[in-house]
Amino acid sequence: MTKRPWIGTSWKMNKTIREADAFCEALRASDWSKQSDQAQLFVIPPFTVLHRAAEALGETDVIVGAQNAHWENAGAWTGEISPAQVKDCGGRLVEIGHSERRTFFAETDETVAKKTAAAVRNGLTALVCIGDTREEYEAGRTGEVLKRQTQAAISMVEWAGGAKVIIAYEPVWSIGEGGTPADPAFADEQHARVKELTAAELGSPLAVLYGGSVNPANCVDLANRANIDGLFIGRSAWKAEGYLGIVSDVVSSLS
Ligand SMILES: O=C(CO)[C@H](O)COP(=O)(O)O
Numbered sequence: 403m404t405k406r407p408w409i410g411t412s413w414k415m416n417k418t419i420r421e422a423d424a425f426c427e428a429l430r431a432s433d434w435s436k437q438s439d440q441a442q443l444f445v446i447p448p449f450t451v452l453h454r455a456a457e458a459l460g461e462t463d464v465i466v467g468a469q470n471a472h473w474e475n476a477g478a479w480t481g482e483i484s485p486a487q488v489k490d491c492g493g494r495l496v497e498i499g500h501s502e503r504r505t506f507f508a509e510t511d512e513t514v515a516k517k518t519a520a521a522v523r524n525g526l527t528a529l530v531c532i533g534d535t536r537e538e539y540e541a542g543r544t545g546e547v548l549k550r551q552t553q554a555a556i557s558m559v560e561w562a563g564g565a566k567v568i569i570a571y572e573p574v575w576s577i578g579e580g581g582t583p584a585d586p587a588f589a590d591e592q593h594a595r596v597k598e599l600t601a602a603e604l605g606s607p608l609a610v611l612y613g614g615s616v617n618p619a620n621c622v623d624l625a626n627r628a629n630i631d632g633l634f635i636g637r638s639a640w641k642a643e644g645y646l647g648i649v650s651d652v653v654s655s656l657s
Contacts, residue, residue: 407625407652408633409625409652410442410445422447429645438463445466449483452491453492457492465494465527467496468497501572514551515554515558519560522559528567529570529611533614534547535547539573569596572612578636589627590627610629616639617638621648625656
């Protein structure tokens with residue numbers, strides 16, 4: 403069966419309204435935005451343009467999501483955004499537990515578990531990021547860390563009723579400027595383990611995307627690995643041409 407990869411980008415804390423509009427317009431105008439039979443595209447803007455991006459891409463097959471959401475649907479949680487609010491803005495997916503949130507905003511396995519369960523309860527797809535630090539990687543502890551983070555993330559989800567959870571393996575040592583892209587064979591091995599673990603716990607494996615210094619030179623090799631179900635791209639996809647170039651290369655290589 404031909405693969406139908408997920409290919410998406412988070413803009414992190416980037417883009418003004420005008421820049422977001424330009425990206426969405428370029429994506430909307432591209433044929434790739436209406437070909438979800440070949441690849442499931444997704445874009446994760448900052449909250450400031452979430453509603454606008456969801457509207458702009460509303461007639462396309464592109465899923466728009468949020469970079470975080472709280473575990474409660476409403477209440478006295480100053481500065482937070484709830485999964486119900488994400489849904490109200492047109493968001494269909496929530497990214498949870500990115501390493502930047504775990505490192506700089508005290509996100510823990512427990513908050514990731516609560517947020518994942520809340521996203522699913524609200525009918526959103528939870529895109530849960532897991533990843534080993536450089537220290538853990540060098541100590542050969544990658545497998546153990548990914549197992550702990552995955553088990554915690556899915557521990558509170560109510561699976562009855564079509565819960566949608568996707569895992570993104572993002573080695574912390576691969577992310578951002580100065581990151582080292584993971585060797586595709588190494589990434590594939592880690593994905594295989596996560597798929598095996600989730601299959602054993604849930605009856606069927608969760609999809610596992612790879613993120614961390616994905617670029618035009620390594621996207622095809624990564625996406626063609628047996629256990630890599632898609633790519634989660636940062637810097638290389640922040641310009642629409644960059645994103646669409648990767649989508650086109652990956653889809654062509656798979657067909
Ligand atoms: O979240 C990511 C993808 O949006 C991830 O952190 C990878 O970022 P990149 O290294 O800039 O591709």
